[in-house]
Amino acid sequence: xxxxxxxxxxLITVTGKKLTVTCSQNxxxxxxxxxxxxPGLGLRQIYYSMNVEVTDKGDVPEGYKVSRKEKRNFPLxxxxxxxxxxxxxxxASSSAGVNTEAFFGxxxxxxxx
Amino acid sequence: QKExxxxxxxxxxPEGAIVSLNCTYSNSAFQYFMWYRQYSRKGPELLMYTYxxxxxxxxxxxxxxxxxxxxxxxxxxxxxxSDSATYLCAMRFPHSGSARQLTFGSGxxxxxxx
Numbered sequence: 001x002x003x004x005x006x007x008x009x010x011l012i013t014v015t016g017k018k019l020t021v022t023c024s025q026n027x028x029x030x031x032x033x034x035x036x037x038x039p040g041l042g043l044r045q046i047y048y049s050m051n052v053e054v055t056d057k058g059d060v061p062e063g064y065k066v067s068r069k070e071k072r073n074f075p076l077x078x079x080x081x082x083x084x085x086x087x088x089x090x091x092a093s094s095s096a097g098v099n100t101e102a103f104f105g106x107x108x109x110x111x112x113x
Numbered sequence: 114q115k116e117x118x119x120x121x122x123x124x125x126x127p128e129g130a131i132v133s134l135n136c137t138y139s140n141s142a143f144q145y146f147m148w149y150r151q152y153s154r155k156g157p158e159l160l161m162y163t164y165x166x167x168x169x170x171x172x173x174x175x176x177x178x179x180x181x182x183x184x185x186x187x188x189x190x191x192x193x194x195s196d197s198a199t200y201l202c203a204m205r206f207p208h209s210g211s212a213r214q215l216t217f218g219s220g221x222x223x224x225x226x227x
Binding site: 004033035040041042043044045048058090092101102104105106107 | 117119121154155156157158159162201203214215217218219220
C-alpha cells in the first residue's frame with residue numbers, strides 16, 4: 001500500500017529537549033515536505049526536499065532542521081523545542097513533475113511544555 | 114494579508130444540501146488549484162485538482178477556478194454526513210512539484226447533519 005508514515009503520532013516533550021519526528025514514504029517519490037498546521041493558519045511549509053541531499057526552507061523554517069540522506073526518509077529535527085512549536089505536523093511526498101499529487105502522512109501532534 | 118483566504122466556518126448543513134466552499138488568493142502566478150479533504154485526526158487527501166481557469170466535475174463534486182477574479186470554489190451536491198470534514202484549498206506555481214510548495218487556505222470545517 002502506498003503511504004507516508006510518520007512517527008510518533010503523539011509526543012509531549014519539555015522545552016529544550018531535542019527531538020526527531022521521522023517520515024518515510026514507500027512510493028519512490030523525489031519530493032518531500034514538512035508542514036505544520038495551526039488553527040486559523042492552515043498548513044504552512046517548514047522545509048522541503050527535491051531529492052537526496054537537496055533541501056530548502058519553506059515559509060516557517062526557524063527552529064527546525066531536516067536532512068535527506070535516503071530517498072525514502074525525511075526526518076524533522078527540533079534541536080531545542082519551544083512552546084510555540086506546539087502544533088500538528090504533516091509530512092508529504094510527491095513525484096517530480098507538474099501533474100502530481102501530494103500524499104500526506106497521518107500527522108504528529110507535538111506538545112512542548 | 115494572507116496569500117490565500119478561506120472562510121474557516123464552521124459550516125453546518127442538512128443532508129442533501131448543496132454546499133459551496135470558496136477561497137480567494139492574491140498571487141496571480143498560481144496556476145494549479147486543489148481541494149483537499151481532511152477528516153479528524155487524519156492527513157489531508159486530494160479531492161479535486163484543476164489547472165488554470167475552468168470547471169471540473171467528479172461525481173457530486175465540482176471545482177471552479179476564476180483566475181480573473183482570483184477566486185476558486187468547490188461545490189458539493191447532495192451532501193452526505195460522510196462529507197463532514199475540513200476542506201482545504203491549495204494552490205501552487207507552475208514548474209513546481211506538488212510536495213515542493215503548496216500554499217494552503219486555513220480550511221473550512223463542514224458538518225453535514227443527518
